[in-house]
Amino acid sequence: MIRGLHAEPMGVDFSRTFAEGLRARLARTPPEAMARVTLLVNTSRMARRIEAALAETGATLLPRIGLVSDLAPLLPPGDAPVAGIAPLALRLRLTRLVAHLLEARPDLSPPSAAFDLAGSLATLLAEMQEEAMDAEALSRLDVADLSIHWQRSLDFLRIATDWLAADGTLTSAGAQALALDRLLALWAEVPPSDPVIVAGSTASRAPTRRLMRAVLDLPQGAVILPGLDDAMPDEAWAGLTAGDGPGQQDHPQYRHAALLADLGLTRAQVPRWGHAAPAVAARNRLISLALRPAPATDAWLEEGPLLNDVAGACAGITLLRAPSPGAEAAAIATGLRAALEQGRRAALITPDRVLSRQVTAQLDRWGILPDDSAGRPLHQSTPGRLLLQTAAMRGRPVEAEALAIVLKHPLTHAGGDRATHLARAREVEVALLRSKPLPFPTRAAFDAWLDGRDTPRDGWDDWLGQMLDAMGAQPATAPLADHAAGHRALVEALVRGCGSDAGPLWSDEAGRKARAVLDALADAAPERGEPVEARDYDRILHALLSAEEVRETYSPHPDVMIWGALEARARNADLVILGGLTDDVWPGQPTPDPWLNRAMRTACGLRLPERSVGLSAHDFQQAAVGPEVWLSRAMRTAEADTVPSRWLNRIEGLLAGIGPEGEAALAAMRARGDRWLALADRLHTPDPARHAAARAPRPAPRLPAGVTLDRLSVTGVETLIRDPYAIYARQILRLSPLDPLRQGPDARMRGTAVHDAMERFARATPDALPEDAARLLHEALEQALDATAPWPGHRRLWLGRFGRVTADLVAAEAVRRARGRPLHVERKGELRFADPPFTLTARADRIDDRGTAVAIYDYKTGTLPSHKQQEHFAKQLLFEALMVTEGAFPDIPQREVEEVRYLSVGSGYAETGPKSLDADVLAETRVRLLDLIRRYATGAPFIARLAPDMMTWASSYDHLSRHGEWADTDAAVALSVGNP
Incomplete structure (x- = not known):
């Protein structure tokens, strides 16, 4: 006879134990008796696992297996209710309703949140139907003392529930509720004579509790609870549901205690279904005491010292405290790999999908593809x-x-x-x-x-x-x-x-x-x-x-698994690793309800946020009592220190406070974890000797035989002084950096637009400035930005920034126009030298005519070079002056250069130039330029980052020179390229 309420304790393989118990009860019946059994489980994974467990001992017929959340298949054909609207259609219909609410109340949320809010509203309406909540309960809520937000939310909920009731469309939740009503009515009229079993569910939902009570009233109805804590004292057990409040819903055993209280039963009246012994009975007692409800943790002082075999309970526990998520994933992967070497099955249980992906990536180094039950989003x-x-x-x-x-x-x-x-x-x-x-x-x-x-x-x-x-x-x-x-x-x-x-x-x-x-x-x-x-x-x-x-088609390794928290109920492994044990991950924060707060949900009889924490706690408790368990967490993320999971915190606190035996057990758990961390770290730490040999040196190539540096721009000379390797890569190797694909309004584009605007302005006003010069300058920049920057927002920002310097720029320009006029704008020139053979090129932003002399100006939208920088590196204006004096620009005969200036047209107007400009300075500039070119032509190495501007200075060729493997303080290694 199969009848009554049964349970299985912590630390047993529930699926296998259930299968063994079912076979034992049907041992003296015909083979077809198994096929007459109706089995209702909580998840499809549990169903598959029980099927596999039944088949382990030989060929057999299988029971009729269904889900407690899908009862329509148990009804006669044609009698099963069908939802009149698909869940997505309902959500979109509610989205339309929520969108009108947000249109009327824009302070509640942005319009883009309508679909998400509709999803949470659909979930709430489904819960109201599942918990058989009377819609009139909303009318009885007193929200006078709450904020106006909750009053508005309540008003809208009344509209939504009235609309849904008036619409008359049967939702999925309504169809499930109607299917349960019809099934219970059918059983009341004609009870099934064959066995009906509900197995593996914790009765966390009202429909499941109704189903369980109805099954227990059947002639051959049975309910088997998973993971019942038999180590908890009766007083503490009774305290889970005592009082008029909602009870200790965040405790892992609350749902079992509430079900037994509803049925008027004690744990002593609930027999075992099977005969399998817990993996480590002492650990069951330890974990049970550690997870005692928060108001009753004073029991640690009394019951903690009385725990038996603390060392044995903790012998199979490894406490892994990784310094980072990456180190945690590496250590877990190393442990899984080691378990395979020993011929054991191993599983990582975690709700953290980021951690599971990291572990999968770490396992890939050994060619191991884990069997991830969750698949991939x-x-x-x-x-x-x-x-x-x-x-x-x-x-x-x-x-x-x-x-x-x-x-x-x-x-x-x-x-x-x-x-x-x-x-x-x-x-x-x-x-x-x-x-x-x-x-x-x-x-x-x-x-x-x-x-x-x-x-x-x-x-x-x-x-x-x-x-x-x-x-x-x-x-x-x-x-x-x-x-x-x-x-x-x-x-x-x-x-x-x-x-x-x-x-x-x-x-x-x-x-x-x-x-x-x-x-x-x-x-x-x-x-x-x-x-x-x-x-x-x-x-x-x-x-x-x-x-x-x-779950895409592939062949994962059969003995390395990654499970979600629910897998702890259905499956077992030789090594179980509980990863990601930090608060906000395991347990995660309850999903916030934008429609009803906690007090309102309590008054309506709906499920409280603590329910999800209690379910996670039950999953954790079942997984933590296996034969060998790792408790793993990362002590810090990239942003901040983490908070350990409340359950892990309790276990450590209990062990640290029960005396020397507990302290020794805790130290041993941590030592085992540190060993795995050190082993994983060794895998990721390169050998110092091999690493040093593999590092690239600071490159300094020489020109190959027959190759010369025969052409360079005036700005390229500064690059040659600062980073000769960049010139070698660009001029000799002909390598040019690609522009980025993600093109945005960067500083270079702004500089191009400003140069274009100044050119347009100079061509539009060739002589003295007109009275509306500021307007013309602004229009020139508008035209330049329209041509070069297709981002309206940034065009307005740049126009506004330029407008702050327009007045100063026009005033300074008036002074310059009084002394001369723009003769050439954006003019190209070349100066050829015979010894060594070399051509210096330039594109002058602006050259002004001052009669017998000229003035040279260069526009800058960034920081102007200092006098020290102009003396040693930024010699662009001096080179252009030298080119003018030697007739290097077409249509500009050899002229004296009276002035050279950098003009800042960035966030503020400023100007600067060399301290002195005479024939001796230009002659010295000429000699030093030719000496520089001659030095590289005669074999000087092109050293990477020879004289960077500052520590943050970057070159477009740093990746090519493998900067980072060497530092700016390392000695350069001269390289002979081509034929010796």
């Missing part, structure tokens, strides 16, 4: 990333970086010649997107670039042009259904490429799930009603993809 899969990348581009101009990312995506052009596509995409990136620069590529810019090439257009060029048109034509505002349809068409066209089908976009598991999400969104889109902005569509799609997980 759909938005991080290959099709998920493509969908989100293209969704983020909707309703806005196409950006160069986003276009390059999409073109390089593994699925793009997968339906055509992928190799050719990648080669052409790289060509577009280097020759078009990075060389202009072109922050917002358009079809017109692409066509103009194609027209400038020598090769004819082909099918790929036409395809990319069509994609640019399609991306640029995505509407900023449209009905949600149009967004979904247009987005899907664009993605399929990207993947199809020049081929004829969509390639592998929807073919694998991740693609099928992504397509299902898009199909569901398209079906439910009409519920949203009015048009939505493109960025709202992006948020909705991101939320939907993030909520899905996918």
